[in-house]
Amino acid sequence: MQALRPVALSDLPQLRRLARERLLGVTSLVDDETYLLDKIQDSLASFAKAEASQGPENYFLVLEDLESGQLHGCSDILATAGFASPFYSLRNRPFISSSRELNIQHGVxxxxxxxxxxxxxxxxxxxxxxxxxxxxxxxxxxxxRLLFIAAHPQRFADSCISEIVGYSNAAGESPFWEAVGQHFFDLPYVEAERLCALQGRGFLAELMPQYPLYIPMLAQPAQDCIGQVHVDARQACQILIDEGFTSTQYVDLFDAGPTLQGRNNRLRSIIHSRVTRSQLSPQSGQGRQWLLSNDRLQGFRAIVAPLDEAPGDAVGLDRAMLQALQLAPGEAVRSVAL
Known part of the structure; x- marks a missing residue:
């Protein structure tokens, strides 16, 4: 069985492997020991924070095989974008110009x-x-991550965003970056993406133009990238869309990938998850899949498991499920159908 849990210092070597294999464009996960160590320590401090309030916290979670100890995935939650350093995006909207004499109004x-x-x-x-x-x-x-937000809503904003990786080719080249960012930074897309990850986006304000970029003046391949999802990011995008996230007018600075947004009171795993009492009950392994979690902070655990019966006044879990969630029979468990 695999469980989603808070990251630990001992995870650093395995995190470096995950970072090496991550999709180019995921700038919050880079194979750099100092960067990852800082990210882990920030997460440990965030989970240890006693005050239940929203701030600069970063809650970093890893997917662990409980038998082998192998990590097979990760994700994290930044409680407040732009709290510690500026959070820049590109806003896509028309510039309206008009002429009364010619009776023309045009949006570019x-x-x-x-x-x-x-x-x-x-x-x-x-x-x-x-x-x-x-x-x-x-x-x-x-x-x-949304189950964790549901359990600790006071630590987060009322809405969530997620930047989806945009198009780049097999050689790691982004037509959008080459048409826009390359002219201001004189760096290949891969190097600019790594610099952003290690140093933050602050340098962008110093070099990016402060005036609007007219999209029709860009090369057609760059225009085609705007709002486009990388083929290997479609799964991540679809999971969030199924949750209730929608596309916005904002795109990423580097590859013009779309930014999704969802109000917490409309996200499925938050509004439909229910907390009930757990009870020890053998399971056949053939039932419907459910997402299950405890509602703890530092001891947060989440799993996916088949349940023979839908949760009611109690949730029937077998011993392996209870152990994975670090729960004793009778303790509260949060559940939502997959």
Missing amino acids: PTLSLCQDLSEQTLLRSFHVDPELAGTPLAQLTSRG
């Missing part, structure tokens, strides 16, 4: 650097091993 689509998405909760760092793509464990790795 533009991209403008902005910080509109600051103060919202950011879901990021999603990655699972390729063999888990499309499986319930991939959903656990992504949606388990």
Whole structure:
């Protein structure tokens, strides 16, 4: 059985492997020992924070095989985008010009650097091993974050956002970056993406143009990238859309991938999850799949498991499920159908 749990210092070597294998464009997960160590320590401090309030906290979760100890995925939650450093996006909206004499009004689509998405909760760092793509464990790795938010709502904003990786080719080249960012940074897409991960987005404000970019003036391959989802990011995107996230007018600075947004009071795993009493009950392993979690902070655990009966006044769990959730019979468990 596999469980989603808070990251630990001992996970560093395995996290480096996950970071090496992550999709190019996931800038919050980079194979750099110092960066990952800082990320782990920040997460440990966040889970240890006694005060239940929203701030700069980063809650980093890993998917662990409980028998082998092997990590097969990860994801994290940044409680407040833009709290510690500016959170920049590109806003895609038309610039309207008009002429009374000619009786013409025309809208030209533009991209403008902005910080509109600051103060919202950011879901990021999603990655699972390729063999888990499309499986319930991939959903656990992504949606388990929402179960944690449901258990501790005061630590997060009322809405969540997630940047989906945009198009780049097999050589790691982004047509959008080459048409836009390359001219201001003089760096290949791969190097710019790594620099952003290690140093944050602050340097973008110094070099990116402060005036709108007129989309029709970009090369057609760059225009085609705007809002496009990388083929290997479609799974991550679809999981969130199924949750209730929707596309916005904002795109990523580097590859123009879409930004999704969802109000917490409309997200499935938050509004439909229910907390009931657990009870020891043998399970056949043939029932419907459910996402299950405890509601703890540092001891948070989440699993996906087949239940013979839908949760009612109590949730029947076998011993392996209780152990994975670190629960004793009678303790509370949160559940939502997969």
